[in-house]
Structure formats: C-alpha cells, structure tokens
Amino acid sequence: MRWSLVVVAFLYVVPAAAATQTDVLPWWAFAGFIGLSLLCAFITVLWWRARQPLPVAAGHEPPFHLLHDEISGLPNKWLVKQDFQIFITSRPQAQLALVLVKIDQFERVNQLLGYSHANLVLSQIARRLNQAAAAHQGILPLSSEDAFVAHLGGVDFLLLVDQQGKQHQAGYLAHQLEREIAEPLLLRGCAVDYRILSGISLYPQHGQDFSELVEKAHLALQQRLLHATDSPLYQNEMSATTPDKLAMMAELQQAIAAQQLQLDVQPQVLLPDRQVVAAEVLLRWAHPVQGLLAPKQFIPLAERMGLMFPLTCWVLQQTIQMLATLQKEGIVLQLAVNISSSDLLQIELAEHIQQLLAKYQVKPGQLILELKEEALMTEPDAVLPMLQRLRALGLVLVLDDFGTGYTSLGMLREFPLQQVKIDAQFIGGMHKSDAQVAITGAIIDLAKNLRLDVVAEGVEEQPTAEKLARMGCVRAQGFLFSQPFALDGLPAWMRQHQFNQTGA
Structure with missing residues (x-):
C-alpha cells in the first residue's frame, strides 16, 4: 500500500511544483495528473484487497471447499492439522499416532480406466476407508460431519489414533484396515483390484510438529515398500538411510x-x-x-x-x-x-x-x-x-x-x-x-x-x-x-x- 501513496504524491506534487515555478501549466494538465493519480490508487486498493484472506464472519466456519478434498469430500490436510493441534493442546499428556494410508500402484487404475473413472474409484475407496475407520475405537473423529479420515491429496490419507496408553494400538488398527478394505471394487460391472499400505509416526516420540510427523509416516511407508517389511511403524534410523535410497533411485533410472x-x-x-x-x-x-x-x-x-x-x-x-x-x-x-x-x-x-x-x-x-x-x-x-x-x-x-x-x-x-x-x-x-x-x-x-x-x-x-x-x-x-x-x-x-x- 505504501508504494501507491508514493506514486500518488509523485504524480500530484511534481506537476504542482512545476506550475508554481512556470505559472504556464494549463488547467487540463492538472486534471489529467490528478485523474491518473486516482486511477493508480484505485488499482492499488483492488490489488491489495485481492491478496487478503477471505473474510470469515464471527461464529462462522470457512467455506466447505476450503477444508475438504474436491474428489473424496473428506477433510483435507488443513483441517486435520487444525484438529491435531486442538487435540494435543487440550491434552498435554496425549499419546497420538498419525497413520498415513496410501493406495499402492494406483497409477495402473489411471492407465486402465482413465482419470475420470479413476477419480470415481478413488472416491469409492475413500468412502470405504472412512466407513471402516468409523467402526474402530481409538480412531479420532475429525471436526467434520461423520469424518474419521483426512485426504491429504493424491492417493494419501491420514488418520489420528489415540494410543490411550496402548503401545501397539495404531499398528493393530492399520493392519485391520488394510485387510478390511482390500476387496475389489465394482465399476460398471468390472472388478477393480487395489491394495493399501500404511506408515505410522507417533506423537511425541517422533516429533511434535504436524508436518514432521506426516513426513516420518511417509518414510515408514516407503521403507515398508522398499524392503517388503510388515511393520508400518517409523524407526529413527529410517531418516538416516533415506538420502542414500533416494540417490540410488535416481541412479537406477539412468542405469x-x-x-x-x-x-x-x-x-x-x-x-x-x-x-x-x-x-x-x-x-x-x-x-x-x-x-x-x-x-x-x-x-x-x-x-x-x-x-x-x-x-x-x-x-x-x-x-x-x-x-x-x-x-x-x-x-x-x-x-x-x-x-x-x-x-x-x-x-x-x-x-x-x-x-x-x-x-x-x-x-x-x-x-x-x-x-x-x-x-x-x-x-x-x-x-x-x-x-x-x-x-x-x-x-x-x-x-x-x-x-x-x-x-x-x-x-x-x-x-x-x-x-x-x-x-x-x-x-x-x-x-x-x-x-x-x-x-x-x-x-x-x-x-x-x-x-x-x-x-x-x-x-x-x-x-x-x-x-x-x-x-x-x-x-x-x-x-x-x-x-x-x-x-x-x-x-x-x-x-x-x-x-x-x-x-x-
């Protein structure tokens, strides 16, 4: 906003000063400079307003589409991050697990069915996952109606699990969900096969920042895929080996x-x-x-x-x-x-x-x-x-x-x-x-x-x-x-x- 005021002052004061020195500047020149100054200020105000966040009336929630995924209708990463912060703030001694769920090799569905049908399959899997999660105790409901699963984007989903002092609660639930929703989906009479895998990070053992915990759950899932292991839980040594693995992945592409x-x-x-x-x-x-x-x-x-x-x-x-x-x-x-x-x-x-x-x-x-x-x-x-x-x-x-x-x-x-x-x-x-x-x-x-x-x-x-x-x-x-x-x-x-x- 400051630069617009400078421009207005420049466009108005400079010609005025010139007029006092020469006394020959015509009236229409003053009008032109003033009009240009006002136009510049008007455009600046519009630009400034466009950069401001959408106003939210007191006592009202932001629009639905800002906090939910367009394809699945589930809460997005912003809403689940908000719920995570509320939970750990209200319960200082909380033990929470972040369970990252990924649909593995979903690119095959894209190749076989095309993106429009693949999105339909994705929404059905999301609905099935949410229904299965709702039936298990320990999985926290999110601050959206009947939602227990957040859609982080693409084929990644997230659940928050209250460990309740049970060390293996999240791992047990993750394996249960993998088995329960593994049945093929029917799309226009055709069976669509898929599988899901999960990675888990724990609060506060593995960190206190939401983004850090999601990243560590990603690492656990990657290690599970790379080494065909059954355990979805993040281990501290995974972070140390990841750069080497990433480098090898890049080298393999050129091999x-x-x-x-x-x-x-x-x-x-x-x-x-x-x-x-x-x-x-x-x-x-x-x-x-x-x-x-x-x-x-x-x-x-x-x-x-x-x-x-x-x-x-x-x-x-x-x-x-x-x-x-x-x-x-x-x-x-x-x-x-x-x-x-x-x-x-x-x-x-x-x-x-x-x-x-x-x-x-x-x-x-x-x-x-x-x-x-x-x-x-x-x-x-x-x-x-x-x-x-x-x-x-x-x-x-x-x-x-x-x-x-x-x-x-x-x-x-x-x-x-x-x-x-x-x-x-x-x-x-x-x-x-x-x-x-x-x-x-x-x-x-x-x-x-x-x-x-x-x-x-x-x-x-x-x-x-x-x-x-x-x-x-x-x-x-x-x-x-x-x-x-x-x-x-x-x-x-x-x-x-x-x-x-x-x-x-």
Missing part, C-alpha cells in the same frame, strides 16, 4: 542408458547325466560406486518406482537375442527369465514377448518364465488370464522357490505350470537332515502327481545330486555344475562343455 546393468547365467542340467538343457538369466547392477549389486538390493526400488516392467523388457530383449545367437550356432538351449508380480499385471507383457520372439525368429518353447509364489498369490484372479495367454504362446512357466510361500495344491492345479523349482534352502540341508530329505521328497512326489517337472536349485555336492536323481528330480542347478558367468560368454561355454562331454 539402463548408462549400460550399468549386466546379465549372468547359471546352467541347468538333466539328472543324472548332466546334459545342459537350460540356463537361468540373472540380473546384476554394476553400480559405479557400490560395485556389483544383487537383485534384492535394487529390485524393490524398481518395483516402487514403476521401473520393474522396463527392466524386465530389457532383460527379455537381451535373453531372446541370445537365444537367436545360440540357435544360429546350432546350440539347443532354453533360457529362463524371472518375472515379477507387477510384470504379470502389465496387459502388454504377452504381446511384447510375442513381438520379440517374432523379431528374432526364436521358438517360444526356448523361453522359460520363472514366477515367484508371491507373484501368483498376491492377485491370483488378476494374473491367471495373463498366465493363460503366455502359456498359449508356447512359453514354459515355472513356479520358482516352491515351498517357501503359501501356494496351495488347488492353486497348483489351476495355474498353467510345467515345472516347479525347489528352493535352495531345502536342497542345501539334504546331506545333514533327514527332515529336509523328507520335505524335498514330498515336494517331488507332489509335482510328479501333478505332472510337473522338478528343478532343484542350489545343488553343491555330488551325493545330493545323486539322491535327487533317485527321488525323481529331473533337473538341477547349482555350483556343483557351474557358477554364474556373463551371458555373452554362454555360446563359448556351451561349445566347450559339449566338447568336454564328447571327449569324455
């Missing part, structure tokens, strides 16, 4: 272009004659600072960032190209690629593989896809159609690390599998544990009854290989036969292996 990813292979042999029939392709990251990283050190990051499918496509392209090279040299071999649960939910996966096989003129039966139990069990109804499409192409489907998860006999019958791969933890203990031998034997018998071939992983000793052969195991993989080596060296390794076998 493919910078040619830092590399592929190794480990052969599989038939038992008992050790004829090489396949090899598993293993992804590694040659990090410029940290050295060679195993998949478990960066695959969770790729999953979280939405980079898993681009990585898988790159691995598939390299693998199928190698199959074409082997085929031209007259080497008959299958190559196995690991496929994640998120890969199976990509509708273009089967078409992409089909195009690569056609481009390099590779027979589909030469490509094996290895699937983790969790990939099948997370969303079985969603992945089954994709598995059926992949099998219809002629690909070989293998259940990897069998015995470590919760795949039931009925599920094994339903999925179009050709092989099961016994996890190395069972194979490694066979030479010293009768129980491990019994478990392995039961898995082999189960697979044989379902007409599935069995691959034993982690075979390191000759007696173990001989025992597996007697039990009916068809294939084996492990250090006894070969350590992993670079994919580019596979043709030369195969020629040498064939020469050694012929010479023997």
Whole structure:
C-alpha cells in the first residue's frame, strides 16, 4: 500500500511544483495528473484487497471447499492439522499416532480406466476407508460431519489414533484396515483390484510438529515398500538411510542408458547325466560406486518406482537375442527369465514377448518364465488370464522357490505350470537332515502327481545330486555344475562343455 501513496504524491506534487515555478501549466494538465493519480490508487486498493484472506464472519466456519478434498469430500490436510493441534493442546499428556494410508500402484487404475473413472474409484475407496475407520475405537473423529479420515491429496490419507496408553494400538488398527478394505471394487460391472499400505509416526516420540510427523509416516511407508517389511511403524534410523535410497533411485533410472546393468547365467542340467538343457538369466547392477549389486538390493526400488516392467523388457530383449545367437550356432538351449508380480499385471507383457520372439525368429518353447509364489498369490484372479495367454504362446512357466510361500495344491492345479523349482534352502540341508530329505521328497512326489517337472536349485555336492536323481528330480542347478558367468560368454561355454562331454 505504501508504494501507491508514493506514486500518488509523485504524480500530484511534481506537476504542482512545476506550475508554481512556470505559472504556464494549463488547467487540463492538472486534471489529467490528478485523474491518473486516482486511477493508480484505485488499482492499488483492488490489488491489495485481492491478496487478503477471505473474510470469515464471527461464529462462522470457512467455506466447505476450503477444508475438504474436491474428489473424496473428506477433510483435507488443513483441517486435520487444525484438529491435531486442538487435540494435543487440550491434552498435554496425549499419546497420538498419525497413520498415513496410501493406495499402492494406483497409477495402473489411471492407465486402465482413465482419470475420470479413476477419480470415481478413488472416491469409492475413500468412502470405504472412512466407513471402516468409523467402526474402530481409538480412531479420532475429525471436526467434520461423520469424518474419521483426512485426504491429504493424491492417493494419501491420514488418520489420528489415540494410543490411550496402548503401545501397539495404531499398528493393530492399520493392519485391520488394510485387510478390511482390500476387496475389489465394482465399476460398471468390472472388478477393480487395489491394495493399501500404511506408515505410522507417533506423537511425541517422533516429533511434535504436524508436518514432521506426516513426513516420518511417509518414510515408514516407503521403507515398508522398499524392503517388503510388515511393520508400518517409523524407526529413527529410517531418516538416516533415506538420502542414500533416494540417490540410488535416481541412479537406477539412468542405469539402463548408462549400460550399468549386466546379465549372468547359471546352467541347468538333466539328472543324472548332466546334459545342459537350460540356463537361468540373472540380473546384476554394476553400480559405479557400490560395485556389483544383487537383485534384492535394487529390485524393490524398481518395483516402487514403476521401473520393474522396463527392466524386465530389457532383460527379455537381451535373453531372446541370445537365444537367436545360440540357435544360429546350432546350440539347443532354453533360457529362463524371472518375472515379477507387477510384470504379470502389465496387459502388454504377452504381446511384447510375442513381438520379440517374432523379431528374432526364436521358438517360444526356448523361453522359460520363472514366477515367484508371491507373484501368483498376491492377485491370483488378476494374473491367471495373463498366465493363460503366455502359456498359449508356447512359453514354459515355472513356479520358482516352491515351498517357501503359501501356494496351495488347488492353486497348483489351476495355474498353467510345467515345472516347479525347489528352493535352495531345502536342497542345501539334504546331506545333514533327514527332515529336509523328507520335505524335498514330498515336494517331488507332489509335482510328479501333478505332472510337473522338478528343478532343484542350489545343488553343491555330488551325493545330493545323486539322491535327487533317485527321488525323481529331473533337473538341477547349482555350483556343483557351474557358477554364474556373463551371458555373452554362454555360446563359448556351451561349445566347450559339449566338447568336454564328447571327449569324455
């Protein structure tokens, strides 16, 4: 406001002073200067009024849309922050938990349904979450009618939980809500699958500022996604590791272009004659600072960032190209690629593989896809159609690390599998544990009854290989036969292996 007064004074006083000195300034010039001054002042007042907050009459609340999310209709972050401050001010000894709830991988819903329908799904999930929260004691009602959940924006929601001296109250409620609202939604007759995850921070243990506590709940949720942990509670060491993780996430985005990813292979042999029939392709990251990283050190990051499918496509392209090279040299071999649960939910996966096989003129039966139990069990109804499409192409489907998860006999019958791969933890203990031998034997018998071939992983000793052969195991993989080596060296390794076998 001050600068407008200066302008008015300048426009009025300067010409007046000039007039007194010259006495020749016409009257219309004075009128023009005065009019311009008044116009400038008027515009300034309008600008100043526009920058002021909207007036709120005494005893009245701000308009609804200022304190509620447009899509869900739930209270927004401003209202829940206000409620948080009121609660801790009125109860100095309060123990409060902030439960941050996120809809995971909601971008898939956007891609499949479009933003307008995705917003409808989002509003339905928000309504379901609020209804579930209302049914639990300990979740504080917000200062908005029938609201127990705040919508922070995007796919993030927040609940305030009165711990009431119960240390694990918030964690228990968070897990309960995750289970209760996990049922698919129906939209125009179509089932829409989703899942929610939560992160928790505690007042006053983790801080007293609302924004700080929300950020720490975010960190807890991120760590849960990155490391597949079950605990949603923030830990102090999470803050220390986050910058490193964020840096690695940025570096991973550039890893493919910078040619830092590399592929190794480990052969599989038939038992008992050790004829090489396949090899598993293993992804590694040659990090410029940290050295060679195993998949478990960066695959969770790729999953979280939405980079898993681009990585898988790159691995598939390299693998199928190698199959074409082997085929031209007259080497008959299958190559196995690991496929994640998120890969199976990509509708273009089967078409992409089909195009690569056609481009390099590779027979589909030469490509094996290895699937983790969790990939099948997370969303079985969603992945089954994709598995059926992949099998219809002629690909070989293998259940990897069998015995470590919760795949039931009925599920094994339903999925179009050709092989099961016994996890190395069972194979490694066979030479010293009768129980491990019994478990392995039961898995082999189960697979044989379902007409599935069995691959034993982690075979390191000759007696173990001989025992597996007697039990009916068809294939084996492990250090006894070969350590992993670079994919580019596979043709030369195969020629040498064939020469050694012929010479023997």
